[in-house]
Amino acid sequence: MRMGRRIAATLKRTAIHAGPTVLGIIVLDFLFLQLMPGDAADVMAIEAGSATAETMAMMRERFGLDQPMLSQLASFLGHLAQFDLGYSPRFNASVLEIIMARLPNTVLLMLTALSFALLLGIVVGSVMAAWAGRWPDRVLSVVVLLLYSMPGFWVGLMAVVLFSVKLGWLPNDSNMTIGSSFTGWALIADRASHLVLPALALASFFVAVYARLVRASMLEVQRQDFMRTAHAKGLHPLLIQLRHALRNALIPVTTVAGMHLGNLLGGAVVVETLFGWPGMGRLALEAVLARDFSVLLGVLLLSSLLVIVANVVIDLLHAWLDPRIGEA
Amino acid sequence: MTIDAQLTPKVADTKIADTGSRAAPRKGRRLRAFLRNPTFIAGVAILAFFVLLALFAGVLFPGDPQDMVAQPLLWPGDDPQYPLGTDSLGRDVLAQLVYGTRASLLVGVFSAAIGLAIGMVVGASAGFFGGWTDTLLMRLVELFQTTPTFLLVIVILVIVDPSLPTIAMAIGVSSWPTVARLVRAQFRSLRESDFVMAARSLGYSRLRIIVQEILPNALPPVIVAASVMIANAILTEAGLSFLNMRDPNVLSWGGMIGDGRDQLRNAWFLTALPGAAIALAVLSLNLVGDGLNEILNPRSDQS
Numbered sequence: 311m312r313m314g315r316r317i318a319a320t321l322k323r324t325a326i327h328a329g330p331t332v333l334g335i336i337v338l339d340f341l342f343l344q345l346m347p348g349d350a351a352d353v354m355a356i357e358a359g360s361a362t363a364e365t366m367a368m369m370r371e372r373f374g375l376d377q378p379m380l381s382q383l384a385s386f387l388g389h390l391a392q393f394d395l396g397y398s399p400r401f402n403a404s405v406l407e408i409i410m411a412r413l414p415n416t417v418l419l420m421l422t423a424l425s426f427a428l429l430l431g432i433v434v435g436s437v438m439a440a441w442a443g444r445w446p447d448r449v450l451s452v453v454v455l456l457l458y459s460m461p462g463f464w465v466g467l468m469a470v471v472l473f474s475v476k477l478g479w480l481p482n483d484s485n486m487t488i489g490s491s492f493t494g495w496a497l498i499a500d501r502a503s504h505l506v507l508p509a510l511a512l513a514s515f516f517v518a519v520y521a522r523l524v525r526a527s528m529l530e531v532q533r534q535d536f537m538r539t540a541h542a543k544g545l546h547p548l549l550i551q552l553r554h555a556l557r558n559a560l561i562p563v564t565t566v567a568g569m570h571l572g573n574l575l576g577g578a579v580v581v582e583t584l585f586g587w588p589g590m591g592r593l594a595l596e597a598v599l600a601r602d603f604s605v606l607l608g609v610l611l612l613s614s615l616l617v618i619v620a621n622v623v624i625d626l627l628h629a630w631l632d633p634r635i636g637e638a
Numbered sequence: 639m640t641i642d643a644q645l646t647p648k649v650a651d652t653k654i655a656d657t658g659s660r661a662a663p664r665k666g667r668r669l670r671a672f673l674r675n676p677t678f679i680a681g682v683a684i685l686a687f688f689v690l691l692a693l694f695a696g697v698l699f700p701g702d703p704q705d706m707v708a709q710p711l712l713w714p715g716d717d718p719q720y721p722l723g724t725d726s727l728g729r730d731v732l733a734q735l736v737y738g739t740r741a742s743l744l745v746g747v748f749s750a751a752i753g754l755a756i757g758m759v760v761g762a763s764a765g766f767f768g769g770w771t772d773t774l775l776m777r778l779v780e781l782f783q784t785t786p787t788f789l790l791v792i793v794i795l796v797i798v799d800p801s802l803p804t805i806a807m808a809i810g811v812s813s814w815p816t817v818a819r820l821v822r823a824q825f826r827s828l829r830e831s832d833f834v835m836a837a838r839s840l841g842y843s844r845l846r847i848i849v850q851e852i853l854p855n856a857l858p859p860v861i862v863a864a865s866v867m868i869a870n871a872i873l874t875e876a877g878l879s880f881l882n883m884r885d886p887n888v889l890s891w892g893g894m895i896g897d898g899r900d901q902l903r904n905a906w907f908l909t910a911l912p913g914a915a916i917a918l919a920v921l922s923l924n925l926v927g928d929g930l931n932e933i934l935n936p937r938s939d940q941s
């Protein structure tokens with residue numbers, strides 16, 4: 311009952327808050343893209359090898375590229391209200407279709423990387439906090455600091471050298487074996503083996519971020535009164551750390567995880583390109599190079615929406631972790 | 639005017655007198671804390687090494703590092719004249735690495751400077767004036783924070799062709815929101831403090847209060863953030879050059895990784911070495927940041 315009210319309140323707050331943000335992002339992105347030199351007609355003309363002025367004008371007219379800027383924006387907003395993101399002249403398909411074909415791959419990659427980063431970060435951070443100042447903490451601190459400093463895509467490349475080139479254990483291209491017809495478990499195993507290296511590359515930096523954060527917040531929680539009470543009650547130390555300390559330490563971690571979601575998407579651009587992962591990040595880069603504004607605009611918009619949705623999820627997660635948050 | 643002129647030294651005096659008894663030894667202690675902090679010293683040492691490399695690249699390796707000097711794909715150690723080997727075009731890897739320091743450091747420092755400048759102006763205005771200025775500016779911050787930074791940088795670099803200045807500008811323009819939030823929080827807590835009240839009651843202009851009274855007190859966390867910003871900018875620049883969004887006339891570590899990627903199977907050192915250089919440079923900045931944090935915000939580590 312109370313949970314239901316809280317969910318409703320959170321959703322209401324988000325709707326009020328996110329509405330103007332989404333509108334702002336649309337207008338900002340649209341203005342950015344108007345500033346770009348050349349348009350999709352130019353690129354298609356170059357790729358076709360030749361184009362007369364008439365065919366160029368025809369293409370522009372067909373895709374509405376010859377309209378004044380404000381009317382292009384107005385028509386874009388009008389279409390958006392009907393969940394129509396426009397049409398991509400280059401891919402010859404609707405933008406929503408193109409993005410939706412890529413979105414599941416990106417979400418899968420990001421969720422895998424995020425869970426991996428959170429899991430490892432929490433374990434490493436807790437170990438560091440439990441042995442604070444002693445050698446496990448010092449050794450892990452150095453490892454974490456190194457991970458924190460290495461470019462993720464480089465970690466990915468080095469992992470490719472080790473696991474694909476030298477050991478031959480894992481594939482390093484695309485998201486499945488091309489031309490394969492696996493079913494059942496073999497299919498899942500094939501997909502999973504393709505997922506490991508990109509997820510690792512994307513997660514490396516965030517493992518370090520969460521480990522540092524968990525260590526700091528675990529140490530902070532140890533000083534709280536309720537921890538002394540738990541000890542005085544005679545609870546098992548492991549139970550105290552898990553149920554009392556970690557639960558509270560997770561609040562800043564989830565907050566930061568939400569803040570970093572945009573960065574994770576940004577990192578996905580490089581990692582997806584590197585591993586030939588057919589996701590939204592690579593699509594964004596392809597769209598940029600092809601000057602396919604409608605696709606790029608769609609990707610930017612959807613990325614921002616993804617970040618907003620994730621923050622709602624985190625708000626709800628906070629409510630579960632600490633019922634006091636946001637009750638007023 | 640005369641009243642103000644008479645009062646100014648007095649205020650300055652009382653401020654010094656107020657904190658003077660603590661400020662003087664604190665300064666000395668702070669200096670000693672810097673020297674005694676191994677993290678900070680290690681970071682500064684590595685960073686100084688890179689700065690020297692960047693400054694004296696031309697002296698260490700006269701001639702164009704993009705020239706073919708030896709047979710291609712020499713492994714490190716094959717030829718003592720090229721201790722780190724040569725790439726697929728027969729270029730000296732060590733010379734390229736040394737020249738690449740320049741691009742990384744320049745982009746890092748300038749983008750951080752741009753990001754700090756915008757972030758401080760926005761954060762200070764939002765925190766000091768509050769009200770609708772605050773609401774409006776924070777909406778803007780939110781807008782930028784919801785958009786993935788790396789995508790934003792790419793979009794800007796499509797509008798303006800990538801070159802060192804534009805790359806620095808693009809990274810700076812997309813990295814200011816963090817600073818803005820930080821500075822805003824500082825200004826909000828400082829604007830009601832006694833010394834600001836005193837300055838207000840003396841009729842100081844708002845600009846003077848912001849710049850001369852509040853800003854110096856708000857700086858410590860910003861300084862820590864600056865080192866992290868430079869580190870992140872170097873990582874972003876590396877990712878961009880890897881995707882071939884780079885200044886074609888300037889050697890960069892990320893670009894070397896991108897070039898070396900084609901030889902990943904037979905000459906992985908071409909990818910490994912520039913990446914290690916990036917990691918070391920970023921590590922030094924993170925060490926400096928950690929050290930500064932321990933020294934400037936001592937409470938953050940104890941409580």
